Amino acid sequence: MHILGIETSCDETGCAVVVDGRAVLSNVVASQVELHARFGGVVPEIASRAHIEAINPIIARALAEADCGRKDVAAVAVTHEPGLIGSLLVGLMAAKTLAWAWGVPLIGVNHVYAHAYAPALYRPGRDEPPAPIEPPAVALICSGGHTALYRYDGPTELELLGSTIDDAAGEAFDKVASILTLGYPGGPSVEKAARDGNPAAVEFPRSLLKGQSLDFSFSGLKTAVLYHVNGVPGRRREVAGETAHPNAGRGIENFTQREIADTAASFQAAVVDVLRIKLRRAARQIGARTLILGGGVSANSALRAAAGELADDLGCSLRLPAMAHCVDNGAMIAGLAYHELRAGRTSGLDLAARATVRG
Ligand code: KG4
Ligand code: ZN
Numbered sequence: 001m002h003i004l005g006i007e008t009s010c011d012e013t014g015c016a017v018v019v020d021g022r023a024v025l026s027n028v029v030a031s032q033v034e035l036h037a038r039f040g041g042v043v044p045e046i047a048s049r050a051h052i053e054a055i056n057p058i059i060a061r062a063l064a065e066a067d068c069g070r071k072d073v074a075a076v077a078v079t080h081e082p083g084l085i086g087s088l089l090v091g092l093m094a095a096k097t098l099a100w101a102w103g104v105p106l107i108g109v110n111h112v113y114a115h116a117y118a119p120a121l122y123r124p125g126r127d128e129p130p131a132p133i134e135p136p137a138v139a140l141i142c143s144g145g146h147t148a149l150y151r152y153d154g155p156t157e158l159e160l161l162g163s164t165i166d167d168a169a170g171e172a173f174d175k176v177a178s179i180l181t182l183g184y185p186g187g188p189s190v191e192k193a194a195r196d197g198n199p200a201a202v203e204f205p206r207s208l209l210k211g212q213s214l215d216f217s218f219s220g221l222k223t224a225v226l227y228h229v230n231g232v233p234g235r236r237r238e239v240a241g242e243t244a245h246p247n248a249g250r251g252i253e254n255f256t257q258r259e260i261a262d263t264a265a266s267f268q269a270a271v272v273d274v275l276r277i278k279l280r281r282a283a284r285q286i287g288a289r290t291l292i293l294g295g296g297v298s299a300n301s302a303l304r305a306a307a308g309e310l311a312d313d314l315g316c317s318l319r320l321p322a323m324a325h326c327v328d329n330g331a332m333i334a335g336l337a338y339h340e341l342r343a344g345r346t347s348g349l350d351l352a353a354r355a356t357v358r359g
Helices: 031-036 045-065 085-102 111-120 167-178 185-196 217-230 237-242 257-286 300-315 331-342
Strands: 002-007 014-021 023-031 073-081 106-110 137-142 147-154 159-163 290-296 317-319
Touching: 002 023, 002 045, 002 085, 002 217, 002 237, 014 045, 014 331, 023 045, 023 073, 023 111, 023 300, 031 045, 045 085, 073 085, 073 111, 073 147, 073 331, 085 106, 085 167, 106 111, 111 147, 159 257, 167 185, 167 217, 167 257, 185 257, 185 300, 217 257, 257 300, 290 300, 300 317
Parallel strands: 002 073, 073 106, 137 290, 290 317
Antiparallel strands: 002 014, 014 023, 137 147, 147 159
């Protein structure tokens, strides 16, 4: 069964054709990175306008690359929550129009659940079909907008265990990249800089590690990087005293490449440490057999390596999305929609876009 999946929740316009929830025939993504780069983050109004321009050509390309016509498509799936409301609406209107015009079911999909589903996808002729996920699993979803742990008992059976109380991990990467003048989007540029740095050079805080909490907090870490670069403002400077790093507090223009690399590596190590510790905690709490990573930050090789070591240590299997399926894409939407459809859950043409998901 061919499902067309549309994704426009943030700054990527994605469309894909996926067969039986697993085999990705096409997966076309138009990135808006260049439009948002000079602002150092996604500007919602620019994002929704860019989706309007991109959506029809991207859908046409996804169908062409899958060598499929409207008659082959059994259902149209779309991200309807959570995300930037203006961006979501563009994909939603396109999906409703196609479902109505083609006379096929419309399936609304939760974007975060779709990230957790991404490791189940494969590209025929390029990857081996992945083995089914053995539940119970813990899914760690880290992106620019989300950082959360879920108990995963099946593609549509997820239970929230913990989430960030402030910044998302990807957001912290983006903001730290901006502080370190490393360019946007921050994840890949911080990871690149970190390769030449010493992860033990600066001791950044690891938040919310006490007790059994499965929530995350990254805003203190982000501020620690800011203070490390620009100095601690006002009276707090006296309280904080001198930091260990030789150039700390002198402003980014006085940092050498080496010091920028050390700061990036130390920041990345702090994020990965927190994610690894919480993932271990969640896995132990539910007796997980499988660990799942998803979302843009799951492209980070330090995180992938740490999750691999953790899985070995716990005797769990690890399921990572292919690089192409880490960041936002339509394939994960079409893939998860197959399971929604099989469970009899389709949406009406009154399906609403929701910026946040409650409960
Ligand atoms: O899943 P995604 O495409 O969009 C959201 O749903 O937010 O994730 C984008 C986020 C950005 O914050 C980006 O900086 C981060 O994922 N990211 C990374 C890496 N690649 C992308 N973070 C760390 N390391 C990476 N290699
Ligand atoms: Zn995402």
